[in-house]
Amino acid sequence: MKKPLTLGIMGGTFNPIHYGHLVTAEEAFYQFNLDKVIFMPAGQPPHKKDKEIISAENRYLMTVIATASNPHFTVSRLEIERKGPSYAIDTVRELRRIYKEDVTLYFITGADAILEILTWKDSEKLYELCHFIAATRPGYSLERFRKLHLLPENDSRKKKPSVFFMEVPALAISSTDIRKRIREGRPIKYLLPDGVASYIFKYGLYKKASL
Numbered sequence: 001m002k003k004p005l006t007l008g009i010m011g012g013t014f015n016p017i018h019y020g021h022l023v024t025a026e027e028a029f030y031q032f033n034l035d036k037v038i039f040m041p042a043g044q045p046p047h048k049k050d051k052e053i054i055s056a057e058n059r060y061l062m063t064v065i066a067t068a069s070n071p072h073f074t075v076s077r078l079e080i081e082r083k084g085p086s087y088a089i090d091t092v093r094e095l096r097r098i099y100k101e102d103v104t105l106y107f108i109t110g111a112d113a114i115l116e117i118l119t120w121k122d123s124e125k126l127y128e129l130c131h132f133i134a135a136t137r138p139g140y141s142l143e144r145f146r147k148l149h150l151l152p153e154n155d156s157r158k159k160k161p162s163v164f165f166m167e168v169p170a171l172a173i174s175s176t177d178i179r180k181r182i183r184e185g186r187p188i189k190y191l192l193p194d195g196v197a198s199y200i201f202k203y204g205l206y207k208k209a210s211l
């Protein structure tokens, strides 16, 4: 019998994409036996008022450059083309509509983002439609996740998300640190693919604190 399609949705702002993200996606591909990983740069990250977020098109293009050599990675424009905040529920519903067959979805992102999942739009419905892979940096305390499983008995939010944890040592690299390094003129080589670094320098991205 044919194995149902199993897809990873790599959700993130990717501001910019770096090796920590790429290692996370590759590790999820391997550990969860995924058929492919779809990188999904957020058009308008729902919980962010960060002035340092550069245009969605630039973040998308850097993601394409970073993933080009990997045959089981693709990049989607779904969220950057959708108007308004990039809610995961809308993305997951859209992917289910596109892949009509019986598809299993894993939404992969940073543990700190998943920690806030109770506050995401239509979260209970989202739990029914996909699993979650929370990527953690080394030394990350999982204690913080207890609240997701310790909802009081009388809480009407009875459904719980299915969250898998994956420690990724390469996540010691962070987009925030890379942006800071660029502003301060410090090196970013070996933190992200050369093509992405070249793109950043070619267009003078992240030079100012607020763009």
Ligand code: NAP
Binding pocket: 010, 011, 012, 013, 014, 015, 020, 021, 024, 040, 042, 045, 046, 047, 048, 086, 087, 088, 089, 108, 109, 110, 111, 112, 113, 119, 120, 121, 135, 171, 173, 174, 175, 176
């Ligand atoms: P964030 O707060 O910028 O990231 C939280 C942490 O996770 C950061 O340390 C970040 O590191 C890391 N991270 C982010 N994406 C990652 C990935 N794909 N793999 C590994 N680590 C990752 O999070 P965000 O980018 O705003 O949101 C993450 C995802 O959750 C996005 O797809 C967003 O659309 C979704 N989200 C949905 C809702 C909703 O539906 N209501 C609400 C919030 C977030 P770096 O800074 O180095 O990336």
